[in-house]
Amino acid sequence: MTEPHAAKPHLTREHLLGLLREMIRIRRFEAKCAELYQAEKIRGFLHLYDGEEAVAVGVEGQLRPGDAVVSTYREHGHALARGIPMTAVMAEMLGRRDGCSRGRGGSMHIFDAQRRFFGGNAIVGGGLPLAVGLALAGRMGGGDGVTICFFGDGAVAEGEFHESLNLAALWGLPVLFVCENNLYAMGTALDRAQARTDLAVRAASYGMPAAAVDGMNVVAVEAETAKAIAAIRAGQGPFFLECRTYRFRAHSMFDAQLYRTKAEIEEWQKRCPIRSLSRWMEDSGLVHAGEVAALEAGIDREIEDAVAFAEASGWEPVEDLARDVMASP
Amino acid sequence: MSAGTEITYREAVRQAICDAIARDGRVFLMGEDVGRYGGCYAVSKGLLDEYGPERIRDTPLSESAFVGAGIGAAIAGMRPIVEVMTVNFSLLALDQIVNNAATLRHMSGGQVGVPLVIRMATGAGRQLAAQHSHSFEGWYAGVPGIKVLAPATIEDARGMLWTALEDPDPVILFEHVMLYNASGILPADAGPVPIDKAAVRREGGDVTIVAYGGTLAKALAAAEDLAGDGVSAEVIDLRTLRPLDDSTILASVAKTRRAVIADEGWRTGSLAAEISARIMEGAFWNLDAPVARVCSAEVPIPYPRHLEEAALPQPAAIAAAARAALGRP
Numbered sequence: 001m002t003e004p005h006a007a008k009p010h011l012t013r014e015h016l017l018g019l020l021r022e023m024i025r026i027r028r029f030e031a032k033c034a035e036l037y038q039a040e041k042i043r044g045f046l047h048l049y050d051g052e053e054a055v056a057v058g059v060e061g062q063l064r065p066g067d068a069v070v071s072t073y074r075e076h077g078h079a080l081a082r083g084i085p086m087t088a089v090m091a092e093m094l095g096r097r098d099g100c101s102r103g104r105g106g107s108m109h110i111f112d113a114q115r116r117f118f119g120g121n122a123i124v125g126g127g128l129p130l131a132v133g134l135a136l137a138g139r140m141g142g143g144d145g146v147t148i149c150f151f152g153d154g155a156v157a158e159g160e161f162h163e164s165l166n167l168a169a170l171w172g173l174p175v176l177f178v179c180e181n182n183l184y185a186m187g188t189a190l191d192r193a194q195a196r197t198d199l200a201v202r203a204a205s206y207g208m209p210a211a212a213v214d215g216m217n218v219v220a221v222e223a224e225t226a227k228a229i230a231a232i233r234a235g236q237g238p239f240f241l242e243c244r245t246y247r248f249r250a251h252s253m254f255d256a257q258l259y260r261t262k263a264e265i266e267e268w269q270k271r272c273p274i275r276s277l278s279r280w281m282e283d284s285g286l287v288h289a290g291e292v293a294a295l296e297a298g299i300d301r302e303i304e305d306a307v308a309f310a311e312a313s314g315w316e317p318v319e320d321l322a323r324d325v326m327a328s329p
Numbered sequence: 330m331s332a333g334t335e336i337t338y339r340e341a342v343r344q345a346i347c348d349a350i351a352r353d354g355r356v357f358l359m360g361e362d363v364g365r366y367g368g369c370y371a372v373s374k375g376l377l378d379e380y381g382p383e384r385i386r387d388t389p390l391s392e393s394a395f396v397g398a399g400i401g402a403a404i405a406g407m408r409p410i411v412e413v414m415t416v417n418f419s420l421l422a423l424d425q426i427v428n429n430a431a432t433l434r435h436m437s438g439g440q441v442g443v444p445l446v447i448r449m450a451t452g453a454g455r456q457l458a459a460q461h462s463h464s465f466e467g468w469y470a471g472v473p474g475i476k477v478l479a480p481a482t483i484e485d486a487r488g489m490l491w492t493a494l495e496d497p498d499p500v501i502l503f504e505h506v507m508l509y510n511a512s513g514i515l516p517a518d519a520g521p522v523p524i525d526k527a528a529v530r531r532e533g534g535d536v537t538i539v540a541y542g543g544t545l546a547k548a549l550a551a552a553e554d555l556a557g558d559g560v561s562a563e564v565i566d567l568r569t570l571r572p573l574d575d576s577t578i579l580a581s582v583a584k585t586r587r588a589v590i591a592d593e594g595w596r597t598g599s600l601a602a603e604i605s606a607r608i609m610e611g612a613f614w615n616l617d618a619p620v621a622r623v624c625s626a627e628v629p630i631p632y633p634r635h636l637e638e639a640a641l642p643q644p645a646a647i648a649a650a651a652r653a654a655l656g657r658p
């Protein structure tokens with residue numbers, strides 16, 4: 001991978017520690033979710049984000065409170081990086097009433113309207129048109145807000161992807177399309193799904209500027225995002241950012257991973273975004289191992305608190321089953 | 330009677346696919362993750378190795394394109410089995426199904442038929458939340474130009490596919506997600522089964538319970554419960570949702586004089602509503618009680634188990650409706 005510092009020379013120690021901390025926070029949150037899934041406290045589908053943390057952290061660190069985020073079913077990391085309290089996310093995972101979606105949505109449907117986090121979406125490609133509309137409204141309202149739209153490489157095959165890119169480009173809307181290219185859509189490798197695997201050229205065909213970045217390098221992701229968002233805020237229309245990354249775990253908890261080798265996974269694990277950054281910081285004398293351990297201990301306490309909060313939270317009463325189908329009078 | 334073997338519903342569907350591929354060189358299976366991944370519900374595990382990528386064809390996430398391509402291939406003489414992972418994603422292919430598959434024969438004045446089979450998983454019960462728990466069989470059953478099947482038994486899972494492939498018109502097969510792990514005895518001489526008749530799965534004289542797909546087992550459980558109270562319920566498995574086998578339903582109601590319909594679709598505009606209307610039209614003077622419907626609550630299916638269970642038709646509610654029809658609440 002590219003050296004973490006290469007893209008942006010003026011990084012402070014505090015800033016880098018913040019990035020490291022946020023990535024570790026997501027990784028450990030996911031580990032806890034896997035554990036809770038085994039314990040059957042989390043049910044349904046569970047899609048973990050291990051390996052891709054640099055994307056959420058690198059991109060969302062560049063957002064302002066007024067910006068909007070649209071995500072996928074692999075969105076716990078996006079939600080945490082957006083600042084949704086871990087307690088509310090964990091309670092949602094367990095389906096409790098204090099979850100950020102009152103427990104109705106679960107793992108794939110984390111929402112926080114106040115933080116302009118418009119959901120985990122379980123339909124591949126389903127979020128892209130929403131992002132276009134959020135950006136349209138933002139521009140009609142006269143602000144300089146940006147809408148971030150996360151989606152996977154699999155979504156690039158959907159019509160909604162192409163329709164949305166065209167619409168955003170045609171109307172010059174402030175959307176940052178962030179493709180998390182982890183090389184697989186469930187068991188389908190990118191080169192078995194795309195006639196052309198260079199995804200950034202798709203944007204070019206809609207006249208949209210695009211960049212591809214090492215998605216295992218949080219500093220590089222951050223630097224590209226900063227440039228893209230500056231251009232978008234300056235009124236230059238949408239931007240397409242392809243983050244080249246890899247999912248370390250199975251697609252979901254039901255995946256036997258027949259479609260890839262252990263060796264391939266191990267090869268990518270060597271490029272772990274967390275280990276790369278912490279090792280580089282240690283080598284550069286910016287952090288020592290003891291500090292990282294302390295960081296981890298603090299995160300583990302936060303996670304334990306989140307689990308305790310979630311388990312103490314009640315269930316929505318059955319009498320309220322039909323609540324929130326429509327606005328209440 | 331031959332002994333047979335105990336197999337799962339999943340295995341029965343797999344055998345049906347293998348049988349069809351072996352019988353007819355024009356048959357091929359196409360869909361998302363049917364090959365390398367082995368099928369999202371593991372139905373086609375191992376088939377890629379057995380039959381190769383021409384006949385077990387992985388597609389990108391492009392529901393509209395590959396369903397439409399299946400229509401085109403069927404017109405041109407192939408016999409595609411298109412797997413749409415789940416009914417939830419079939420909404421992205423709805424235009425192809427309703428505007429092409431269902432209309433071409435008629436619009437072309439009988440020149441262009443579409444001998445296509447589409448399979449998809451349907452239904453709720455696995456805590457997958459709102460976007461992954463739909464039951465749209467009833468919607469599809471409202472469209473002239475297609476046949477709609479809901480195999481609820483091992484024999485039908487094994488036998489309906491071949492009959493569907495021999496049909497000159499498009500056929501959609503709905504496999505309920507809660508059935509894949511169910512097992513039962515497949516008779517040694519099991520083969521193709523008719524797709525134009527409902528089946529009486531349990532005989533009784535006091536009340537008719539009409540069910541299909543995911544509600545059949547629940548209806549049978551309700552009938553068992555009612556038997557404990559001395560109520561003899563007849564359970565009809567619709568099997569084919571379009572065209573409906575009115576005569577089997579009406580004959581049963583003429584005998585029992587009471588009907589309860591168990592349908593996982595939302596109540597409004599449900600298949601249960603259609604059947605209720607047909608009973609009213611065809612057996613009004615035989616009825617001793619209003620026709621009752623046990624449907625899903627009109628709410629997007631929520632994630633937590635207790636709310637999901639409350640949203641779906643359950644044996645207790647079916648039995649209660651039957652008792653009410655008998656005036657024995």
Ligand SMILES: Cc1ncc(C[n+]2csc(CCOP(=O)(O)OP(=O)(O)O)c2C)c(N)n1
Nearest residue numbers: 074122123124152153154155184185186418
């Ligand atoms: C329209 C639609 N089709 C199929 C699925 C089933 N499905 C869920 S995730 C997935 C793979 C998506 O891959 P990608 O977009 O690359 O995201 P990743 O899981 O790699 O993050 C599939 C096929 C779905 N949810 N929605």
Ligand SMILES: [Mg+2]
Nearest residue numbers: 152153184185
């Ligand atoms: Mg992917």
